[in-house]
Amino acid sequence: MSATEMNLLDQTFARLHQEGRTALMPFITAGDPDMETTLDILRMAEQAGADIVELGVPYSDPLADGPVIQRASERALVHRVTIETCIETARLAREQGLQMPIVLFTYYNPVLQTGLERFFRLVKEAGISGLIIPDLPYEESEEVLRQADEANIHLVPLVAPTSRERIHQILARARGFIYCVSSIGVTGERASFAQEVDDFIKTVKAGTSLPVAVGFGICSRQQVEHFAGFCDGVVVGSAIVRKIEESLSLLQNEASKEQGLLQIRDFVAQLRV
């Protein structure tokens, strides 16, 4: 594979590895509160030093998500945001000069209804690098993985502390990086993490040559620092989405929008280690 064809995620992790840095990976819900602001927030996140962004497709029944991201989805769905408009937003972000790789985070049904072939064509055209489908365990993912590989889109797997003997099956099919679920439960900020989480992540790291990122519940600089000690990437989701929620009144007013965006940028920036 030539350098130009190399997946942007691989390039990014390789560069960070050389620099000895851990990737800061914010998650944002596309269309919250609207697509134009999502484009602004993506730009702010990159300015703040984010390395990879997870773009969440809002869904009516987000099983793996806690209340913060549920509310963000509801806000986005008020404007009838669809999976295709989310992909289009990614394409526009690229067009406007966004450099960092985009990982699309979506539940399976919207992908299924788009049709796998059409979905992967759109995703590829939009310059999206990876895909996370939280309700698609490896037993059900064969065809998706095949088409993802064909499109050179990484289907990134989730590994949970309850995965145990499933870990090696998951790692064997992994692409791009491994997403370690920090603790059992849905997404949402956690005050602290059990010691077992570190051991679990280290077990995963020992079983793969791919980068390992951790997510679910990480909300403070202190926590990012902790995980940066032994992870290749740290995902911060609900905490940023909550920041967006808190800034809504600023974001939805033209006069104060810039101030709202700066708040979000500063929040992301202080997470960078």
Added chain:
Amino acid sequence: MAETTIKICGLQSVEVLKSMIRLPLDYVGFVFARSKRQVNADQASELVKVLREWKSARAPKSVGVFVNPEMSELAEITSRVGLDIIQLHGAESPEFCREAGSRLGVQVIKAFSVQENGTLHGGMNIEDYAGVVRGVLLDTYDPVYGGGSGVTFTWEKALPYQLWAREQGIPCWIAGGLHTDNVAELIMKMNPDGVDVSSGVETDGVKDLNKITAFVERVKGKMAQVPDEHGRFGPFGGRYVPETLMNALIELEESYKKFKDDPDFQAEIAYLLKQYSGRETPLYYAERLTETLGGAKIYLKREDLNHTGAHKINNAIGQGLLAKRMGKKKVIAETGAGQHGVATATVAALLGLECKVFMGEEDTKRQQLNVFRMKLLGAEVIPVLSGTRTLKDACNEALRYWVSQVEDTFYILGSATGPHPYPMMVRNFQRIIGDETRRQIMEAEGRLPDMLVAAVGGGSNAIGMFYPFIEDTSVQFVGAEAAGLGVDTEFHAATMTKGSKGVFQGSLSYLLQDEHGQVQPAHSISAGLDYPGIGPEHSYLKDIKRASYYPITDKEALDALQLLSRTEGIIPALESAHAVAQVMKMAPEMSREQIIVICLSGRGDKDVESIMAYTEGREA
């Protein structure tokens, strides 16, 4: 009903034939006529040898397929290969068939192509072959003459010829355009003596063992043997959940399998169902309802007489005991109307388990009485504020909670929905409804019913009623789903009538959704049917056309509730009233000799308040 025989035609490869060696095939066909599947006598001899090594109960018979052969050629190949049967596919005359049969000492089958207009290709007259052939094969699909008006249509064209064969006392095979997904429908509609398949079980022109196996399962009445090991009912079902839950589901499946056939576990369930829940429930002949509707004889399976007032207790007892065996001290449940919540709270009290019930806030208002009952029973009721605040969101929230407490908590799922193994497990705990009905109707009538009718939301009472009859193809299955204010409005829960295939709450099934895959809110006056999904086995039964599903509006259900109350003195649950409403439509069209059994899944006490509100609202 005699078992439908299977003939797989066009075998060429010894290896492929060997791979099929354990399948219960009845006939294997080799094509000697010019075709892309043609074999010569030497190849066929090698293939026939494989039949002698067959590992199923009996070896399939060998069939040679010819088109207008010379008698000498036919004789030579038949004896060299050792064919059991000769199938003549051309314009062979009755005389030729007679001579072949008597000279070669083999059975002769004549094949005919049924055309769109119902006549036989080549102007042949099937009656000329009376007494000459030992069987007929009707090829109902001809790509040249077929005209693309659909296989189902042409099957019906074959009916007179099939009847003729039956009168002659000779078997009749149906061929042409068959594959795994339509053969069950053919068997339902035509009940043929045999089916013949060739290209329908091939991939890229080669016989495909997986397709043949699936085809055989469909034909040999193995509809009851779903799901497969992946939790698939045909394409439906599966396990679409966050990774965190996967091991919990695998552990649940393993424990269920382990205890399912454990006599102690079975005895414990049987004891509680009898002494605690009051089973068996009566099968009651609703004479006044029958007279009022003036058609088929109507029986009610009285699940409403269970302890807690609905069929839900059957499943809650089963899963509660399983939870206990698995050493879980905490159980959770979702509930719509509150019936499953009450059943779970009851069983939790009985077994000393801590219980949380998730219920949409909207439903806690509609079903205040059940909320109070659950609290009395010591359960914690958690109102769900997300989404539409109804049953689907209660399921979401129960699943989310389970993800966070998966290590010590058992999720008692109330319907035949969700990820594998729930649809299978719930069905098996509910099949007691159908098992009892079967026994009771045989006692009462000496025969099976013509039709079973049940309400479907997720579909647990319906699948429990249907499943023990699944191979009795004379018994029609009818599901009544909630049409709310009407299927042409936005306010309904008619998943089968208006839905499409999608993944929802852990499995692939029919689903109310928009074109972008967002789940649509459902509406029904009945909180128990107010759900945009349906159990995957129902989707499977719909697609293989084993069951039919019809929408019933809120108003129709209320009218049915009143009719049953006034004619029989039984106030049904709003859910069950949907089944009664469907019978009000169908029974008058049926004869007095026919028998319908309604699954009266629950009693209506819980609904009295919402019925009052509705009727007062209507009058106001």
